[in-house]
Amino acid sequence: xxxxxxxxxxxxxxxxxxxxxxxxxxxxxxxxxxxxxxxxxxxxxxxxxxxxxxxxxxxxxxxxxxxxxxxxxxxxxxxxxxxxxxxxxxxxxxxxxxxxxxxxxxxxxxxxxxxxxxxxxxxxxxxxxxxxxxxxxxxxxxxxxxxxxxxxxxxxxxxxxxxxxxxxxxxxxxxxxxxxxxxxxxxxxxxxxxxxxxxxxxxxxxxxxxxxxxxxxx
Numbered sequence: 001x002x003x004x005x006x007x008x009x010x011x012x013x014x015x016x017x018x019x020x021x022x023x024x025x026x027x028x029x030x031x032x033x034x035x036x037x038x039x040x041x042x043x044x045x046x047x048x049x050x051x052x053x054x055x056x057x058x059x060x061x062x063x064x065x066x067x068x069x070x071x072x073x074x075x076x077x078x079x080x081x082x083x084x085x086x087x088x089x090x091x092x093x094x095x096x097x098x099x100x101x102x103x104x105x106x107x108x109x110x111x112x113x114x115x116x117x118x119x120x121x122x123x124x125x126x127x128x129x130x131x132x133x134x135x136x137x138x139x140x141x142x143x144x145x146x147x148x149x150x151x152x153x154x155x156x157x158x159x160x161x162x163x164x165x166x167x168x169x170x171x172x173x174x175x176x177x178x179x180x181x182x183x184x185x186x187x188x189x190x191x192x193x194x195x196x197x198x199x200x201x202x203x204x205x206x207x208x209x210x211x212x213x214x215x216x217x218x
Contacts, residue, residue: 002030007038025055029062032069042069060091067097074101092120092129099132103139111136120168130169134160134180141183150190157184176209182217 001010011034014027032048035041049066056062063084070076081098095118102111111132120129141156160180163171181204188197204217 007034010034023055025052025059025062028052028055029065033065036065036069042072045069060094064091064093064097067094067101071097071100074104077101078105092122095120096128096132099129099136103132103135106139108136108140108143112140115167119166122168127169130163130167133164133167138179138183141187145183145187145190150187154184154187154191157181157187174208176207178204178207178210178213178217180204181207182213185217 001007001013011031014030014034017024017027018031028048029052032045032052034045035048036045039045046066046069049062049069053059053062053066063081067077067080070080077097078101081094081101084094095115099111099115102108102114115129115133115136118129122129137156137160141153141160144150144153144156157180161177163169181200185197185200185204188194188200201217205214207214207217
């Protein structure tokens with residue numbers, strides 16, 4: 001019925017299935033998916049997914065989807081995926097969703113530590129793992145600037161220009177590095193090194209991608 005586009009009728013059958021056998025995890029998941037995608041009711045979707053996870057606690061798809069449902073509440077995402085345990089992270093999305101939640105909470109050190117111990121095998125042009133790592137480094141570096149520690153900040157901004165093998169993302173022909181270069185320039189200015197700051201801003205201006213930071217560098 002669902003494949004025929006008759007979603008309303010399908011939900012009646014899934015609800016009937018649960019009444020007959022409350023241990024059917026897939027029926028709970030399908031109802032959760034329905035309330036998430038069709039009804040846009042994340043609270044009810046969450047309830048169905050949590051029941052499905054209780055019944056099938058090692059199914060990574062359930063954790064991926066529930067963490068996306070909970071994306072507006074990063075503290076819930078952290079709690080959910082921490083309970084799963086990183087040894088069970090069989091999909092890139094699980095690691096990425098946890099790192100994203102840490103970043104949204106401003107817990108950049110946790111992102112850096114976690115991604116430092118994770119390995120990714122990405123499809124071509126997929127850069128999420130490195131983007132999250134770079135965002136954490138830049139966030140931590142900006143905090144260091146605010147704390148009057150430009151040398152520590154510069155170390156993070158320099159690291160944000162690298163491409164660690166374990167993140168599964170190589171340096172493209174036209175890298176989007178303007179933001180890191182901009183903050184490098186700011187750090188050099190804080191250190192009263194105007195020549196190095198100029199070099200950083202020039203590199204950022206010439207970088208591909210991020211138009212906002214290219215203009216700031218200019």
